[in-house]
Amino acid sequence: MKEPKDETASFHVQLLSKILNLDDYPVVKLIIENNLSKEESEELFLLLNKLNDQYERQKEEGFLDFTPLLVEYAGMLNEKLDPDNTIAALRQEGHYPDLMREFSKIIDMDKRKSQRRS
Numbered sequence: 001m002k003e004p005k006d007e008t009a010s011f012h013v014q015l016l017s018k019i020l021n022l023d024d025y026p027v028v029k030l031i032i033e034n035n036l037s038k039e040e041s042e043e044l045f046l047l048l049n050k051l052n053d054q055y056e057r058q059k060e061e062g063f064l065d066f067t068p069l070l071v072e073y074a075g076m077l078n079e080k081l082d083p084d085n086t087i088a089a090l091r092q093e094g095h096y097p098d099l100m101r102e103f104s105k106i107i108d109m110d111k112r113k114s115q116r117r118s
Contacts, residue, residue: 026089034080044086047076048096055099066102073103 013032022029031041051069058066074083084107091100 026092027095030081030086030089034078036078036080040078040080044078044081047073048090048099052096052099055102059098067106069099070103070106 017032022032030036036044051073055066055069058069077083077086087100087103087107090096091104
């Protein structure tokens with residue numbers, strides 16, 4: 001059972017979400033809808049920072065295939081989050097634009113390959 005303080009906080013968040021257009025803040029919306037804690041949100045951004053640094057380094061070194069980074073992202077992502085929806089929200093809000101564009105490109109290519117096989 002929730003404590004009264006938790007219920008009040010939850011009620012206040014519900015009220016705020018009704019007056020704010022959370023569609024303008026897709027990452028915040030994703031965090032709220034998937035009930036991520038502050039710690040889980042921080043872990044998400046630590047992971048993204050690490051992957052973005054690796055991406056930038058690999059790009060400078062001439063890498064062309066960043067699939068292993070996408071696999072690491074999907075494997076390390078909090079189980080409460082959907083990898084594709086998270087990428088879309090991050091792109092929409094402008095976080096890690098080059099990395100998210102690369103991830104989207106890999107996913108789109110994989111979907112096209114799968115459609116051709118069907």
